[in-house]
Amino acid sequence: QRTVTLAWSGAITGPTSDAGSSYAAGVEDYCRYANSQKMLSVTLNCVVRDDQYNNANTQRNFEEFVGNQNVPVFLGYATGGMLQIKGVVQETKVPTLPASYHIGIIDPPNNNYMFLPVSSYSENIVALLEWVAARERGAKVALIVNPSPFGRDPVVDARKAAARLGLKITDVQEVGGNNLDNTALLKRLEAQGAKYIINQNTAGPVANILKDAKRLGLLGKMQFMGAHYTGGEDLTKLAGDAAKDFVWATSYYMYDEGDRPGIQLVKKIGAQFGRKADTIRSVHYTSGMLAAAIAIEAMKRGGKDITAASVYKGLTSMNGGRAFNPGFTVGPVTFSAKDHVGAENLRLLQADATGNFKAITGPQRSKMFQLVHPLK
Amino acid sequence: MNLLPQLLIAGVVIGSIYALAALGFVLIYKSSRVINFAHGQIIATGAFIAFALTQRGLNFWLAGLIAMLVTFGLGLLIERVFLRRMVGEPIISVIMVTIGLSSVIEGLIHLTPYGAGNFSFTAPAVLSGEGLSVLGTQLSRTQLAGVLAALALLGGFTYFFNKSTLGITMRAVADDQMAAMSVGTSVERVFALAWAAAALTAAAAGVILGLMSGLTLGGLAGIGLKVFPVVILGGLDSVIGAIVGGMLIGVLENLAAGYLDGLVPGGGTREVFPFIVLIAVLLLRPYGLFGTKEIERV
Amino acid sequence: MPASRFTQTGNYRVRYQQDQTIFATYAEQTSLVVGVLLLLALPLLLPKTLLRDVNMIMIFAVAVLGLNVTTGYTGLINIGQAAFMGVGAYATALAATRLNLPFFLAIPLGGLAGALVGTFVGLPSLRLKYLYLAVATLAFQIIFEWLVGHLPVLAQGGAISMPAVQVFGVRDTFLNHNRFWYYLILPVLVGLGLLWRNVLRTRHGRSFIAVRDNDRAAAAMGINPGKAKLTAFMIGSFYAGVAGGLFAYFQKAVVIEDYGLHTSVQLLAMAIVGGLGSLPGSFLGPLFIVALDRFMGSASEWLGAQNIFPQGVDAATALRPLAFGLSIVLFLMFEPRGLANWWRLVRLYFKKWPYKF
Amino acid sequence: MPQLHVEHVTLTFGGLNALTDVSLVVPEGEIVSIIGPNGAGKTSLLNCISGFYHPTQGRITFGSHDLSRAAPNVVTSYGIARAFQNLELFRGLSVVENLLLARHTHLRYGLLDSLIFYGKASRQEAENRAYVERIIDFMELEPHRHHPVGTLAYGIQKRVEVARALTLAPQLLLLDEPMAGMNVEEKEDMVRFILDIQREQGVTVVLIEHDLGVVMDISDRVYVLDFGQKIAEGTPEEVSADPRVIEAYTGVPGTGSVPAVQGAGA
Amino acid sequence: MPTPSAQVPLTPPAQVAMGSDLTVNNVEVVYHDIIQVLRGVSLTVRAGRVTSLLGTNGAGKTTTLRAISGLLKPENGKIREGTVTFEGRNLSGLGGTEVVKAGVVQVPEGRRVFKHLSVEENLRAGAILGRGHWPSDLERIYSYFPKLAGLRHKQAGYTSGGEQQMIAIGRALMAHPKVLLLDEPSLGLAPLLVAEIFDNVRQINREEGVGVLVVEQNASIALRHSDYGYVMEGGRIVMEGESAALADNPDVKEFYLGVTEQGGRKSFREVKSYKRRKRWM
Ligand SMILES: Nc1ncnc2c1ncn2[C@@H]1O[C@H](COP(=O)(O)OP(=O)(O)OP(=O)(O)O)[C@@H](O)[C@H]1O
Ligand SMILES: Nc1ncnc2c1ncn2[C@@H]1O[C@H](COP(=O)(O)OP(=O)(O)OP(=O)(O)O)[C@@H](O)[C@H]1O
Numbered sequence A: 001q002r003t004v005t006l007a008w009s010g011a012i013t014g015p016t017s018d019a020g021s022s023y024a025a026g027v028e029d030y031c032r033y034a035n036s037q038k039m040l041s042v043t044l045n046c047v048v049r050d051d052q053y054n055n056a057n058t059q060r061n062f063e064e065f066v067g068n069q070n071v072p073v074f075l076g077y078a079t080g081g082m083l084q085i086k087g088v089v090q091e092t093k094v095p096t097l098p099a100s101y102h103i104g105i106i107d108p109p110n111n112n113y114m115f116l117p118v119s120s121y122s123e124n125i126v127a128l129l130e131w132v133a134a135r136e137r138g139a140k141v142a143l144i145v146n147p148s149p150f151g152r153d154p155v156v157d158a159r160k161a162a163a164r165l166g167l168k169i170t171d172v173q174e175v176g177g178n179n180l181d182n183t184a185l186l187k188r189l190e191a192q193g194a195k196y197i198i199n200q201n202t203a204g205p206v207a208n209i210l211k212d213a214k215r216l217g218l219l220g221k222m223q224f225m226g227a228h229y230t231g232g233e234d235l236t237k238l239a240g241d242a243a244k245d246f247v248w249a250t251s252y253y254m255y256d257e258g259d260r261p262g263i264q265l266v267k268k269i270g271a272q273f274g275r276k277a278d279t280i281r282s283v284h285y286t287s288g289m290l291a292a293a294i295a296i297e298a299m300k301r302g303g304k305d306i307t308a309a310s311v312y313k314g315l316t317s318m319n320g321g322r323a324f325n326p327g328f329t330v331g332p333v334t335f336s337a338k339d340h341v342g343a344e345n346l347r348l349l350q351a352d353a354t355g356n357f358k359a360i361t362g363p364q365r366s367k368m369f370q371l372v373h374p375l376k
Numbered sequence B: 001m002n003l004l005p006q007l008l009i010a011g012v013v014i015g016s017i018y019a020l021a022a023l024g025f026v027l028i029y030k031s032s033r034v035i036n037f038a039h040g041q042i043i044a045t046g047a048f049i050a051f052a053l054t055q056r057g058l059n060f061w062l063a064g065l066i067a068m069l070v071t072f073g074l075g076l077l078i079e080r081v082f083l084r085r086m087v088g089e090p091i092i093s094v095i096m097v098t099i100g101l102s103s104v105i106e107g108l109i110h111l112t113p114y115g116a117g118n119f120s121f122t123a124p125a126v127l128s129g130e131g132l133s134v135l136g137t138q139l140s141r142t143q144l145a146g147v148l149a150a151l152a153l154l155g156g157f158t159y160f161f162n163k164s165t166l167g168i169t170m171r172a173v174a175d176d177q178m179a180a181m182s183v184g185t186s187v188e189r190v191f192a193l194a195w196a197a198a199a200l201t202a203a204a205a206g207v208i209l210g211l212m213s214g215l216t217l218g219g220l221a222g223i224g225l226k227v228f229p230v231v232i233l234g235g236l237d238s239v240i241g242a243i244v245g246g247m248l249i250g251v252l253e254n255l256a257a258g259y260l261d262g263l264v265p266g267g268g269t270r271e272v273f274p275f276i277v278l279i280a281v282l283l284l285r286p287y288g289l290f291g292t293k294e295i296e297r298v
Numbered sequence C: 001m002p003a004s005r006f007t008q009t010g011n012y013r014v015r016y017q018q019d020q021t022i023f024a025t026y027a028e029q030t031s032l033v034v035g036v037l038l039l040l041a042l043p044l045l046l047p048k049t050l051l052r053d054v055n056m057i058m059i060f061a062v063a064v065l066g067l068n069v070t071t072g073y074t075g076l077i078n079i080g081q082a083a084f085m086g087v088g089a090y091a092t093a094l095a096a097t098r099l100n101l102p103f104f105l106a107i108p109l110g111g112l113a114g115a116l117v118g119t120f121v122g123l124p125s126l127r128l129k130y131l132y133l134a135v136a137t138l139a140f141q142i143i144f145e146w147l148v149g150h151l152p153v154l155a156q157g158g159a160i161s162m163p164a165v166q167v168f169g170v171r172d173t174f175l176n177h178n179r180f181w182y183y184l185i186l187p188v189l190v191g192l193g194l195l196w197r198n199v200l201r202t203r204h205g206r207s208f209i210a211v212r213d214n215d216r217a218a219a220a221m222g223i224n225p226g227k228a229k230l231t232a233f234m235i236g237s238f239y240a241g242v243a244g245g246l247f248a249y250f251q252k253a254v255v256i257e258d259y260g261l262h263t264s265v266q267l268l269a270m271a272i273v274g275g276l277g278s279l280p281g282s283f284l285g286p287l288f289i290v291a292l293d294r295f296m297g298s299a300s301e302w303l304g305a306q307n308i309f310p311q312g313v314d315a316a317t318a319l320r321p322l323a324f325g326l327s328i329v330l331f332l333m334f335e336p337r338g339l340a341n342w343w344r345l346v347r348l349y350f351k352k353w354p355y356k357f
Numbered sequence D: 001m002p003q004l005h006v007e008h009v010t011l012t013f014g015g016l017n018a019l020t021d022v023s024l025v026v027p028e029g030e031i032v033s034i035i036g037p038n039g040a041g042k043t044s045l046l047n048c049i050s051g052f053y054h055p056t057q058g059r060i061t062f063g064s065h066d067l068s069r070a071a072p073n074v075v076t077s078y079g080i081a082r083a084f085q086n087l088e089l090f091r092g093l094s095v096v097e098n099l100l101l102a103r104h105t106h107l108r109y110g111l112l113d114s115l116i117f118y119g120k121a122s123r124q125e126a127e128n129r130a131y132v133e134r135i136i137d138f139m140e141l142e143p144h145r146h147h148p149v150g151t152l153a154y155g156i157q158k159r160v161e162v163a164r165a166l167t168l169a170p171q172l173l174l175l176d177e178p179m180a181g182m183n184v185e186e187k188e189d190m191v192r193f194i195l196d197i198q199r200e201q202g203v204t205v206v207l208i209e210h211d212l213g214v215v216m217d218i219s220d221r222v223y224v225l226d227f228g229q230k231i232a233e234g235t236p237e238e239v240s241a242d243p244r245v246i247e248a249y250t251g252v253p254g255t256g257s258v259p260a261v262q263g264a265g266a
Numbered sequence E: 001m002p003t004p005s006a007q008v009p010l011t012p013p014a015q016v017a018m019g020s021d022l023t024v025n026n027v028e029v030v031y032h033d034i035i036q037v038l039r040g041v042s043l044t045v046r047a048g049r050v051t052s053l054l055g056t057n058g059a060g061k062t063t064t065l066r067a068i069s070g071l072l073k074p075e076n077g078k079i080r081e082g083t084v085t086f087e088g089r090n091l092s093g094l095g096g097t098e099v100v101k102a103g104v105v106q107v108p109e110g111r112r113v114f115k116h117l118s119v120e121e122n123l124r125a126g127a128i129l130g131r132g133h134w135p136s137d138l139e140r141i142y143s144y145f146p147k148l149a150g151l152r153h154k155q156a157g158y159t160s161g162g163e164q165q166m167i168a169i170g171r172a173l174m175a176h177p178k179v180l181l182l183d184e185p186s187l188g189l190a191p192l193l194v195a196e197i198f199d200n201v202r203q204i205n206r207e208e209g210v211g212v213l214v215v216e217q218n219a220s221i222a223l224r225h226s227d228y229g230y231v232m233e234g235g236r237i238v239m240e241g242e243s244a245a246l247a248d249n250p251d252v253k254e255f256y257l258g259v260t261e262q263g264g265r266k267s268f269r270e271v272k273s274y275k276r277r278k279r280w281m
């Protein structure tokens, strides 16, 4: 074995390409970096392929990578594509790491070879609910989610958790792109007395909601919060100072935290491959790197002969003293045959007046989440 | 506090932004009977040109103005290169050309640094100051600017189409190209002008939308779809219809969000409600509220 | 009849019924047999990923055949064909998972569901003309997507997994997936293609054209324009429904994103690039669009690797939407009759070549 | 064979009366002409008969069928065919296909037969093709059989219109200015076709025509409309002598022999 | 079929080409690059006079007008040979706009008013070149066609055939033409209106000195209201002469005027009912 292909399929163009293109860059750069560092005894053939957010393309890429090029691990992307591909992944036994942190991807059936690199959206949201419960007993919470499987995913777990935490979910609303005016939505939530608004969405719709909340003078009255894909640089760029005080749950370190080794590595690799400053700053760039890093580490640990089985072995042995910690996330990446979430630890961060996110909690896991959604 | 007046105000405001976005669409249809599926992409182009200029240190207003001029040229170019050849082809072909163009323009924007990513204007001080409170609804200055721009452009074009010789000629061309040629009208020039004017108003809409919701390719281009219920409701070829349709859709959306969302699990009714209204309107008044009724005599 | 039916040098038909034959000469009949054998052998000749593309092309071709009935023949511009596919896909999925129907029942059921919904959606066409109908189908596309997202039975747009299929003891597996489905999709496509041709050369097909060309005159011919339009919608969305059912099985799961506006636009593009209202065009269009996408995918990847663009791969992938759009535009500008016209010219050139569809 | 009765028909378009209380009878087997100035409502009346418009008031019957509310395709099924004032052909289709379309209701097979196209459908298609060929022969359209009608000369297109109406095998034929835009020679041809249709096939004909020479020569009966009202009726001779007709329409007194506009270049 | 007859000699070339005459010189026109329709047509429209062009269906009359007015291109036709000259300028190959600027305006066959525009807007659309002062031009048109003044704000699509013909002519006059090309103005018009329209044309011709080329099927009225006439068949001019002389020609009498040798009009009922097979192509 001389070369092994490390392949990613995701949206570089089409919907969500704002996240996808940075993610692709992260995968590709880390892979090339691994080659330059001779991390493995073999040379990696780094392939990122645009599937245009189209599931048929994703499946085709999977067939080509797994069927023809015998890749030992598949790096995927979108919620829909990953849900659709679960059966084949199970059949081919090729470990797969999505960029979507949809909990349904690792729920049974056909979940043995699906691994989320970081905590799921559901866990993000439940952690936010815990934070709310700690601040205010019996608080009223509203959920605003993207009108897609991606957005609807955490609703069930959120309801369960809220019930146990003594919180009241006043409303669940679907809001997608082009929400140029959210007056009605916000006024209604205000009328319901919802004080905490939790978002599961992409940054664009959230930014519009925040701007309208600011205009309507609701920013002080309502606490806006959101899961991984709502926050970060993207939100700052779109919402500006309307993002102030937004609380965000994510497992990743921030670009500003330059003292973290993982972030230093991101900067170094980004510079090495001549990426734009904007790309390097993006949390999706870091996410892409994490996925690639996990895959490469699993190859390394799986033994001399790199196969799907060896990677699976390498992945599922990442626990206890053998946990993997590339430094991109606030906790180590752990997997086992039962545990299919990598870096479960997450932090809540809050945006300051300039829209920069600062941690307001230490790394932690959501205890409630383990109760409402036990491992299956 | 009563919700209804607030919903109405907000609906009218957002509706006039829709109207502004729809205006270019109407201009093209009015003179050439072409439904332009690339309108959203032209809006995005205008917005990104303005943004790119401000990034290079240009004053916001100047950047907006230049963007409008550049897209004016772009409109001319699109007409000259792509649509002129399509004169006389079946309408579905022409529509499909605009669908193709929407893809081409998106591809081209992807070739710039703005294809993937989120950006936003730094609004000039005039626009970022305290807004205005109308009947308990707080309106931002950006929104007010949008409403003013929409009303000014719509008023101007209404006058143009009804009173000026060129405006009448543009309508004549839509009616019967051959007959228009027989009295010396240069049909090509009329089409070019319509596309250019449409692109110009699209740029204006793009800048305002960009100010309101930030700049992402998908978001800006997606407005192209929102425009459909507006123009169908108002009538595809009516400038007045665009503004009335825009406001009605804005209001209907807000009423849906205000009153229906609570009744439907998951809500999000504002996404479909305009389209349901659209179908209802089509069935009752197949040519919209102000559209020209097709004259059919056998 | 001339002594030799091998090549035909003129019109020797003496009865009107002979005008109806499709494969008249021996040359045509021979090449039909050769063609069929070639089609049957194709999976053995093609690499696997290409075979997947062929399957996709065939599924799209079914949907495009349908689109060619509504839009191509009847002139009812339909921007919601993917939603009709979706109706078929979800109906098939429910039939297979809830009723445990085998696929050879579930797929026609999908077609029927498509036809039913299509007829219903076609109702506005009784009143609407020109572009207004196009917009109504667009509205249906959007309402459909919204509705699926709100229906828990349809997993709110999330994945509904399809059961594995077994035919004559052969199971659909990862390794034989594409061959397996090739042999199932091909007969469906050929059968539906034949039915398509038959309908369109009879009074029904003519009534579609009549309504498109001049619905007032059509009414004066005793054709009920409304009924003709609804029939067209029914047939068109039946094809879409079948395509959706096939797609559901082929993709192994139904996810709403597969049936979005983008797919509708793609189907329209295929119909137009192929040549509206043409049988060969219904195959050539999907072939062209899929092949173009594959080619541009590779080309952009290669370009990305050359570091020509400062942003490497992100900028280079812009070529795919660009090429897609440009090819539609160029076709319409320079060959509005689509690939079917090229096909016709090629056939004229090789006069003896058969298939006089 | 049934008679056509138009009884007290009024047709209003948003305030404008296109027809006011018009009554007429078309006896079977006759050629009945309707004349009148432009905008008098002749075409509107035809539209009312053929179901394109529905009278605001009044009744139209054909034998036992009430046409007042019937849709055009239903009217056609009662045996009433029509040729339009401004060509309404299927321009992209050939002459044969245009005529085959007129056999639509005579082809009686369902969608399923269509799909299979074997037996019933195939047989009926062939039979009707033969029928169409007889019409083509009758109307002398052989050379144009397979040409797209859109490219034919205007006069031929007019003839195809009439042929198409005839292919419906009607009992009543409505012709709206079938000779507009033709020179005398071509008009003569068309007249001959109309007379043959009436005489050989016993078809009743309603004719709208501005050429008074033609109207006076071939009509059994003439109705005159002006501003939506019937101002005269009778034999050609009676009508052409009627002062009201002269004032409103012909401008010249006399019988049908030589109306001024038709006279030699004096 | 009429053939060139000895009684009506072809005009010798010397007579042609006055300064502001419009001359068509040996023009050949093909559609779609293959269908040849005009096979060498020459004719002259004298300044300030009315010239008529007669011919069977499909003879190429409309095509001749299109060749003059530059409206061939949208129909996919082109002039393959020959020239069209007006005031010393070669008009062939110019676009419709240039020809109108040069002072030659066509009133299209079938009138083709702008259906959705009001009558007044129809007229204003004719003033696109901005020649003259449109408000006063409107009054001028209304003085020729007083009927139109009352219909100013009515949608043109709902006016009657005769009114539409008036609109179409009025619309053309808004561009202050020097030569007016009329394509079958009598098409579908009632006898009284035909007479009225031709009177109007005559009046305009007299008062504004506009040269008129009128294509007609209604030969009797066309010859009565024109000074000079041409007869066209199969894409060629087969006869020409002073209108009065043409009207006396026996072939013209039989085929275009429907007059028998004896001078009376023959009845349509007496048309021979055996099949007069002819070639129509
Ligand atoms: N669909 C319609 N809507 C409104 N008005 C109409 C419509 N159809 C006809 N009219 C009006 O009705 C009147 C009669 O028109 P109609 O076409 O019947 O006249 P006609 O006698 O056939 O004239 P012509 O000889 O020019 O054909 C006209 O004033 C016309 O404008
Ligand atoms: N756009 C076109 N494309 C192809 N052929 C055409 C076109 N226009 C006219 N023709 C053909 O050219 C010939 C002459 O047509 P043209 O319209 O000039 O005749 P015309 O003398 O005006 O006849 P009519 O009295 O019927 O108006 C006809 O045979 C017609 O079929």
Ligand SMILES: [Mg+2]
Pocket: D042, D043, D044, D085, D176
């Ligand atoms: Mg009429």
Ligand SMILES: [Mg+2]
Pocket: E061, E062, E063, E109, E183
């Ligand atoms: Mg003509």
